Amino acid sequence: MRKLIETSDAVAQAAMLCRPLVIPMYPITPQTHIVEKLASLISDGNLDAEMIHTESEHSAMSAAIGASAAGVRVFTATASQGLALMHEVLFIASGMRFPIVMAVANRSLSAPINIWNDQQDSIAERDSGWIQFYVETAQEAMDTTIMAYKIAENKDVLLPVMICIDGFTLSHVFEPVDIPEQKAIDRFLPKYEPGDKLDVKNPKSFGPIAFPDTFAGFRKMQDEAMGRSIDIIKNVNSEFKKAFSRSYGDGLVENYMIEDAEYAIVAMGSACGTARAVIDEMRKKGKKYGMIRIKCMRPFPREEIISAAKPLKGIAVLDRNIGLGAGGALFTEIKAILPEKNVNDIILGLGGKDITIEDIKKSFEIAEKENSSTQWLL
Amino acid sequence: MIMGLPEEEYFASGHRACAGCGAAIILRHALKAAGPNTIVVSATGCMEVVSSPYPETAWKLPWLHVAFENAAAAASGIDAALKKMGKRDSVNILVIGGDGGTFDIGLQALSGAAERGNKLTYLCYDNEAYMNTGIQRSGATPKYASTTTTPYGLKIHGKTQFPKNMPFIMASHGCYVATANISEFMDFQAKMKKSFSKPGVSYIQILSPCPPGWKSQTDQAVKISQLAFSSRVTPLYEIEDGRIKISKEPVKPVPVSEYLKTQQRFSQMSAEERAEIQKFVDSEWGKISGLAKSGLKIF
Ligand SMILES: Cc1ncc(C[n+]2csc(CCOP(=O)(O)OP(=O)(O)O)c2C)c(N)n1
Ligand code: SF4
Ligand SMILES: [Mg+2]
Numbered sequence: 306m307r308k309l310i311e312t313s314d315a316v317a318q319a320a321m322l323c324r325p326l327v328i329p330m331y332p333i334t335p336q337t338h339i340v341e342k343l344a345s346l347i348s349d350g351n352l353d354a355e356m357i358h359t360e361s362e363h364s365a366m367s368a369a370i371g372a373s374a375a376g377v378r379v380f381t382a383t384a385s386q387g388l389a390l391m392h393e394v395l396f397i398a399s400g401m402r403f404p405i406v407m408a409v410a411n412r413s414l415s416a417p418i419n420i421w422n423d424q425q426d427s428i429a430e431r432d433s434g435w436i437q438f439y440v441e442t443a444q445e446a447m448d449t450t451i452m453a454y455k456i457a458e459n460k461d462v463l464l465p466v467m468i469c470i471d472g473f474t475l476s477h478v479f480e481p482v483d484i485p486e487q488k489a490i491d492r493f494l495p496k497y498e499p500g501d502k503l504d505v506k507n508p509k510s511f512g513p514i515a516f517p518d519t520f521a522g523f524r525k526m527q528d529e530a531m532g533r534s535i536d537i538i539k540n541v542n543s544e545f546k547k548a549f550s551r552s553y554g555d556g557l558v559e560n561y562m563i564e565d566a567e568y569a570i571v572a573m574g575s576a577c578g579t580a581r582a583v584i585d586e587m588r589k590k591g592k593k594y595g596m597i598r599i600k601c602m603r604p605f606p607r608e609e610i611i612s613a614a615k616p617l618k619g620i621a622v623l624d625r626n627i628g629l630g631a632g633g634a635l636f637t638e639i640k641a642i643l644p645e646k647n648v649n650d651i652i653l654g655l656g657g658k659d660i661t662i663e664d665i666k667k668s669f670e671i672a673e674k675e676n677s678s679t680q681w682l683l
Numbered sequence: 684m685i686m687g688l689p690e691e692e693y694f695a696s697g698h699r700a701c702a703g704c705g706a707a708i709i710l711r712h713a714l715k716a717a718g719p720n721t722i723v724v725s726a727t728g729c730m731e732v733v734s735s736p737y738p739e740t741a742w743k744l745p746w747l748h749v750a751f752e753n754a755a756a757a758a759s760g761i762d763a764a765l766k767k768m769g770k771r772d773s774v775n776i777l778v779i780g781g782d783g784g785t786f787d788i789g790l791q792a793l794s795g796a797a798e799r800g801n802k803l804t805y806l807c808y809d810n811e812a813y814m815n816t817g818i819q820r821s822g823a824t825p826k827y828a829s830t831t832t833t834p835y836g837l838k839i840h841g842k843t844q845f846p847k848n849m850p851f852i853m854a855s856h857g858c859y860v861a862t863a864n865i866s867e868f869m870d871f872q873a874k875m876k877k878s879f880s881k882p883g884v885s886y887i888q889i890l891s892p893c894p895p896g897w898k899s900q901t902d903q904a905v906k907i908s909q910l911a912f913s914s915r916v917t918p919l920y921e922i923e924d925g926r927i928k929i930s931k932e933p934v935k936p937v938p939v940s941e942y943l944k945t946q947q948r949f950s951q952m953s954a955e956e957r958a959e960i961q962k963f964v965d966s967e968w969g970k971i972s973g974l975a976k977s978g979l980k981i982f
Pocket of ligand 2: 699700701702703704705706707729730733810814815892893894895896
């Protein structure tokens, strides 16, 4: 069914279709619409889940861990300060290999306090052991939420997944969305069968202390699961395409007009829509522009980016975050895998500043004229 | 069954608690009272660390440790999941936290769970400091006690504040609340068992002697607990349906100094300071016993 709905609504409906049994929540702008929608789906009897109205995001993620340990599918959502408050427990969720799925409506981090969009919040958590997707449209937000469970729960992965949605710019935008049928989702995403769980018939200990002789081994296993998830993400993306006739690049990276491009933007999230429009316009003027859209920030799709970037003469990385004292996070990672290339870092769109057509044009100009520069578009 | 308790041990020996650790005794009895259909959640702290050195575990019940301040929140998640799986009535949830993880850093999560009415028993073993990290003061540390962050010095004499009244804080949430003592273990058992039949959060607090932290003898945990009871430092009571009920009174109350002298953490206290503690204990007892006598619904 195709409907004009808000992205937050699309995420909530996607979560509903995946039949989570427990939804711990705590409100924060611009995420709140997602859990409000879920609350009304539960209140109206459309979703048979237990919502836990926690007293903080730290507790929300802790409750998510408890529920997941007990063996049920869990969904939650947060943003900004809330995600930062979860920081400690994010590592525990991934370290204990619980396939929790969480939407993040990206917002800046204080100070100064600011409720608007950038990606500093989830970027700050990129090494927390969560798979991280950054989506461009309401449809993609919906589809990625569904795919997230299938990826997270894969026995070769067992990692939590964060779906990052630009706050307001995407979370509060209405777009036409194809809403899948419940039956089709049930076919695509089988009933959750946890491996180990808290069970009085088969008691196991979860969350022990690991000494130096074993600790690194656990971390390595997590890193290997991240590595394995690359192929699994691609497979799930293809399976999704088979079932619903839609997919997003190879599931990790989505390129736009890259085959013959000379200059490209590398970006994540909703600004990529604007970039597509600029590329279309400039192509008509003879410019060989293209885009590498990073859908998956973790695991970082190195090979996929290296191969897409091969023919490029210049790159502008759009960073909606700033690693203070080191440059944008995406830039640092792109430069690390493309050391010989002309990679420029564009810091923009912080704290809700729109990323305009002009900004994107300027970024392409920088890619053409500059050499590995850092520029702030204020 | 011996005295209504399973012979089965659910907290296995071989754990790494110090010799004479009161908390190890507490866990052994708490788990027996809880029985095999129980999921345990531990906060970070001594009992979590000594019981789970990977790949070993002392837990013969399903057990989850997440972090220091969030045991009650993690347990809320289990409560919700059990409910949705239709298993809520057949399984107990027992949360175990130290005083630091309960009075201080975990208070918010515990308050949240209590307000929401998540069904679980929260057992606080109160060794009156952060022992796992090396005997730092907590909100439960008694006044004048010497800890590594409140050393009894020439200028400042140990901790400068009285501890907070955690049972009353939990009673204010409408919870079933009980204090317990390892020298009165049948009473402890009965309160534990009762807690599992209560709706929402139940809160049980039990004094937990700690030889390295209290600088006490390793064969004295039960004796010291007994003195805490008979000196009224830790009165035994229940708060049920908002009313306080004294569970047991010492037949022959002893002065607080009898209790204090079993522990070197109090050894530098002056006579005036001891008198001040006696006064505090008397006034607390007066409050509790007075409220109990009144029969009023206070909470
Ligand atoms: C967020 C956080 N802060 C600090 C610590 C360090 N820490 C671990 S256990 C502990 C003290 C525990 O004290 P308590 O709850 O009284 O338990 P005990 O060790 O005395 O049994 C502290 C401070 C931690 N693990 N997590
Ligand atoms: S430090 Fe104290 S509480 Fe911790 S294990 Fe040793 S005796 Fe028990
Ligand atoms: Mg303690």
